[in-house]
Amino acid sequence: MPEIAPDPILAASEIPIPSAPTPEGYQVRLDVFEGPLDLLLFLIRKKKIDIHDIPIAAITRNYLEYLNRKTEINLDREAEFLFVAALLIYIKSQMLLPRETDLAEHEDPRLVLVNRLLEYQKIKAACSLLREREDIQILQWKRNFVPPLRGESELEPVELSLFDLSESFFLMMKRRSADETRTIRGRDVSVEVKMKELVGLLRERHMFDFLEYFEANASLEEALVSFFCILELVKSRVAVAVQDELFQTIRVWLRKDAHRTDHHE
Amino acid sequence: MNSPLKNIVESLIFVSQEPLTLERIQAVLEDVPAADIQAAVDELIADTAADGRGVQIIHVGGGWLFSTKPAFDREVRRLLQIERKNRLSSAGLETLAAIAYRQPVTQAEVSAIRGVDSTSSLKTLLEKGLIKIVGRKKAPGNPLVYRTSGEFLLYLGLNGLDELPSEEEIAKILQEDKAADA
Numbered sequence: 321m322p323e324i325a326p327d328p329i330l331a332a333s334e335i336p337i338p339s340a341p342t343p344e345g346y347q348v349r350l351d352v353f354e355g356p357l358d359l360l361l362f363l364i365r366k367k368k369i370d371i372h373d374i375p376i377a378a379i380t381r382n383y384l385e386y387l388n389r390k391t392e393i394n395l396d397r398e399a400e401f402l403f404v405a406a407l408l409i410y411i412k413s414q415m416l417l418p419r420e421t422d423l424a425e426h427e428d429p430r431l432v433l434v435n436r437l438l439e440y441q442k443i444k445a446a447c448s449l450l451r452e453r454e455d456i457q458i459l460q461w462k463r464n465f466v467p468p469l470r471g472e473s474e475l476e477p478v479e480l481s482l483f484d485l486s487e488s489f490f491l492m493m494k495r496r497s498a499d500e501t502r503t504i505r506g507r508d509v510s511v512e513v514k515m516k517e518l519v520g521l522l523r524e525r526h527m528f529d530f531l532e533y534f535e536a537n538a539s540l541e542e543a544l545v546s547f548f549c550i551l552e553l554v555k556s557r558v559a560v561a562v563q564d565e566l567f568q569t570i571r572v573w574l575r576k577d578a579h580r581t582d583h584h585e
Numbered sequence: 586m587n588s589p590l591k592n593i594v595e596s597l598i599f600v601s602q603e604p605l606t607l608e609r610i611q612a613v614l615e616d617v618p619a620a621d622i623q624a625a626v627d628e629l630i631a632d633t634a635a636d637g638r639g640v641q642i643i644h645v646g647g648g649w650l651f652s653t654k655p656a657f658d659r660e661v662r663r664l665l666q667i668e669r670k671n672r673l674s675s676a677g678l679e680t681l682a683a684i685a686y687r688q689p690v691t692q693a694e695v696s697a698i699r700g701v702d703s704t705s706s707l708k709t710l711l712e713k714g715l716i717k718i719v720g721r722k723k724a725p726g727n728p729l730v731y732r733t734s735g736e737f738l739l740y741l742g743l744n745g746l747d748e749l750p751s752e753e754e755i756a757k758i759l760q761e762d763k764a765a766d767a
Contacts, residue, residue, distance in 0.1 A: 436700070453743070
């Protein structure tokens with residue numbers, strides 16, 4: 321992803337043509353525009369149109385012209401652009417309807433669109449100011465941003481969030497999916513059984529390595545169940561999961577207090 | 586002034602990993618008036634801003650913090666083995682701006698403002714710690730509600746949300762754009 325799209329207004333006198341299609345889902349955005357509102361704002365600026373008095377027919381034509389130039393169809397992104405196309409046509413149809421009395425200003429069917437465009441335009445303008453701030457701040461290193469130096473100092477375990485835990489899990493899933501697919505063996509793994517197994521393992525070994533353990537799992541289903549178990553164990557405060565550094569493996573161990581209460585029971 | 590107070594304040598800011606607020610300094614130096622602390626900090630800021638220093642004290646996130654000077658970014662990155670500090674993508678920044686100005690907001694509201702599905706941008710911002718989930722909205726589907734985090738203020742060098750670019754500043758940018766077109 322490029323950091324900033326080149327300013328469409330300065331870069332092109334014509335509407336930009338989509339770059340060579342790629343299999344990824346971003347090409348619409350990458351052809352300069354963030355989305356349909358961005359494209360509309362571009363057309364409005366280029367044609368020097370007053371945003372409060374948009375000639376809907378003309379702008380719709382321009383807008384559809386742009387959509388037609390695209391060679392590849394990407395449903396997700398396309399839908400957002402088509403939604404606005406539909407909105408434009410709907411607005412035009414509302415304006416064409418014969419009415420007994422002239423519409424008051426606040427009843428202008430274009431108002432919905434205009435308000436959205438104005439709001440989006442503000443956000444975009446704010447973005448350029450925020451980007452300036454970011455560019456300054458990014459050069460000033462603060463101590464809280466400094467990542468630990470690699471290969472030095474002992475690593476302090478940090479508490480990790482659910483996101484980190486899932487991240488590791490998906491990393492594992494990815495590795496697993498790279499393996500050749502095999503026939504699925506019919507073996508049911510229940511959360512209950514797995515949980516007992518995990519607690520047993522923790523008692524015996526005191527601690528285990530998250531990724532290592534899952535790699536040893538026979539099937540995806542089993543790995544999935546194990547993952548749920550870990551989450552459940554952490555949630556019910558039976559186990560603790562710790563990760564030294566982002567993207568590294570996660571170690572799991574039994575809480576000492578949980579151990580004790582278990583003995584009492 | 587080369588008072589012990591200034592030196593004490595400097596050492597407090599030095600050990601603090603998050604912005605050190607006036608209140609927290611006051612809590613440590615019980616009977617020192619706030620005005621004196623403020624004066625000491627002002628002097629420290631002026632001192633460190635001068636040439637001849639590699640670090641400076643900055644006012645950010647509602648408190649004070651040591652940071653390196655921008656001129657030494659390259660060397661610092663080399664030490665930390667960071668090739669290039671990644672800026673936010675334009676989609677990411679747009680999403681962040683929409684949240685900053687309209688918070689508390691849901692994913693659907695952010696997407697509506699941008700006209701583009703913002704789910705993945707939100708996820709990235711959450712991972713970076715620039716936004717946080719503050720609860721659920723009492724609406725159909727109970728969608729998650731997002732706000733910007735303290736980290737967000739640090740990231741953009743702000744002291745509070747009231748320091749976000751104002752309506753007037755934004756209007757000025759839009760005026761300039763218009764002028765450039767004409």
